[in-house]
Amino acid sequence: MQKTFKKTVLRGALLAALCGVGVAQAATIVIQSRDPAGVGFNDPTPVAPVGGNPGTTLGEQRMYVYRYVADVWEKALDSNVTITVNAGWEALTCTATSATLGSASAWNLWHDFPGSQPGTWYPQALANKLAGTNLSAGQPDDGTGYGNVDIRTQFNVNLGNSGCLTGSPFYLGTDGNFGNGVNFVETLLHELGHGLGFSVLSVQTSSGFRINAAGTAYVSNGGLPSIWEQFMFDNTAGKTWLNMTSAERKASAINPLGLAWIGPNVVAGAGMLAATPILSIASPAPGQSGSYAYGTASFGPAVTSGSSLGALATIKADTVNGQGCVAFDAADTAAVTGKVAVIDRGTCGFAVKAKNAQNAGAVGVIIANNAAGAAPGLGGTDASVVIPTISVSQADGVKLRSAITASTAYGARGRPGLASAALSTDPSRRAGADALGRPLLYTPNPLVSGSSVSHWDVSATPNLLMEPNISPDLGLVLVPPKDLTKPLLKDLGW
Template sequence: MHTKKSLRTVRSLVAVACTLACLSAEAATIKVTSRDPAGVGFNDPTPVAPVGGNMGTTLGEQRMNVYKHVAAIWGSYLESDVEITVSAGWENLACTSTSATLGSAGAWNIWLLTEPGQQDTIYPQALANKLLGFNLTDGRPENATGYRNVDIKTQFNIRLGQPGCLDGSPFYLGLDGNEGDGVDFAATLLHELGHGLGFSVLGVDNASGTRVYGYPSIWERFMVDNSTGKTWLNMNNAERKASAVNIEQLAWNGRNAINGAAVTLSSQPVVKSASPAGAVPTAPYSPSAFGPAVPRTGNLGQLATIATQAGEPGPACLPFNAANAAATKGKVPIIDRGGCNFALKVKNAQDVGAVGVVLVNNTGGSFTPGGADSSIRIPSVGITREDGATLKAAVAAAKPFGSRSQAGQVTASLAIDPSRKAGADRFGRPLLYTPNPLVPGSSVSHFDVSASPNLLMEPSINNDLTLDVNPPKDLTLPLLKDLGW
């Protein structure tokens, strides 16, 4: 399940001459206003039972209770003397039976601020208001939408969980994180409001690297590409375009986030392999979001490869035939991504006796295999396309080293690389999400999916998230503080 961002950038771009300073500020107040019509969204009168600490008695009331709960969480973490305003609504967003846009949010107004010694820089309105100490849209006439002057505009998928829209996985409206096969609305909303507060590159077309308004955003000041050593602030259009798809090479250089990463991110887990044909490089992995917890160390098993079967939309999407079952029993099959969800692939392997599964990306970069299936009892992990190719080649190369009765085999184990943090570069700087090809709305404006533990501001809402945005649980608040919060 992926949450996609479609950020509405600016209704107005206004130049404001100012000197930014650290102002004494109180905990922030976040005001949420519904724009839903009668009977819809927040006004849905459908009776519901209390769930997970949410005591609302109608569907609409429970939805608003989650908003109020999450707004209070963000308000307790942030400091601002200016009220933060949010326009909220429930809409029909894109979805299919197996995937959906959960929601989106963004800064509805952005502003150009002038600072001593810096280029004029784009800021989201909520942050600009906090830094200046007053509301930049105060007194501006409202228009017919009713949200012309708000800081953040949000919208969430009203059909989620219904037939044809991520079937059977509705938003869970409890406040305790026990979403099961549903989607935790509180975590999703906490994520989206993070974007509206500034967790996003503003005013840059990542596909071309061009600055839409001709000015950099505050986000660009902290992004450094390890291949060039440059920040986006100092790159040309072509360099920014290349950096947006420079897999696991774009890092966040803010001091607060770096310090937070040191106590939040785990040492990198890796798959180590022993082969009679020669050494096999270690492969960093991300544990799947379903199934049993993956042990940090220990034997994984003998690796195996399988063939895509006739009629399959993708590898392991159908029950295994006799050949694949024989190759898999008692072993760890290497299965490529694509064609169906990860949990189904692992369940099909489990059904014929696999003891674990290595899932391989079909595009560049790391990934966390998502999904849910309470019947899965074997561990599974996700690795990059390049590392998958290396492991499959090692399995093929080992076969001639066996005996008459058994081909040579590659044995895999789980280990920890203490020299690197999962989700950070070699300098300990948190990595940003830069898959290749580009993912519009997600690339650059999220933490990379290689992070462990999973972070709130990754492009997916993972089942192990908490509502804590501070180290040692998360890095969202430190990054926002780097921006000026």
């Protein structure tokens, strides 16, 4: 998703005479390439067909996936106005172990057109649908070549090359067998969801400022709300973003597990969310037993309710390399052998920490977040990790370590007492929803630019397409009981 404000185009009541409303139908999506010769969609590098993708050049395979995903969205939407997506493959920020995969955003925003709520920003594809006409038709281009499109996308042309998430390129098959690669089908499906409107893009989440009516700047007062804001309810403030000040919206954007989506279509489908998974800790020390929410990993064996993980152990802090990021020394190996290692997040990948703990004899790993907010989803790949790995929040990580320390005095026959962990569920709460069963938006503290607010929270179970991480178990179904993407878009007016 692209959160940086790029361009807005607006027209008011003068468009009324131009806007004839037709009969809704399945959408039509047109893909425009902005790649130069030999690059991106035009890359002539020979490749073998893979996973249902018949293309024989790299460029052909990339376009095949774009068309494949566009077809999924066409069937999911109703609009009699063509949706135009401008696409390019470009060099984006990356290192050997991390990379910006890509982004997508509505390129133009509109307000006060026929069929809209007065004084409210809409992304162009949705605005066109509601108006029944292409609102940017006939407008001069801004010099970019894509100034009038509905959605602009870009993806990392270097992904998988040396120095750019080395060895993990986009997988261009359509069968989901992406191995150590990055599933481009799901990545693109997710990003086009942002471009279609799954985003609060007319609000600057770092300040709470809205875009002014002229479409020229974010302003502290007097800006217009997004169509999103009436459905964003902060349980702490007791109000929607529509009725907040800029300062209140800024605070709400970093209110972990506090911002719910109250749109009727999403709430009606929220019964698909599972009972909240719980990490249960048993300790012989008074007051140290408890239950905590946890997140899961994209690597290692699946974890299930009813599983016993084992006794907990900690390792030393490592301010040089990052805790768990290098091979364990003798003392840490002795501490975790046959136990579940509790390790702080940070410095290196989750799978790296899990593999080092596994090599030291641990039977499981719990990654404690290093910032306030919910237990994070643990991305990464390593087929050699065979022990379960889960995550907990920063606050709960502190409690786990307290339980480990307090338990040692309650041993028997000279052996230290132990705190042990098992997995269960809390049927009274739905994973990823508030106490009223309304799905939560992603609002970690500190703010994650480009991700906060415009995604579902990572605590949702099952994993949802529009969470900030692309999980390996996603599919192409956008409605309950598999997903909540289409219900949210329907709340907006799709």
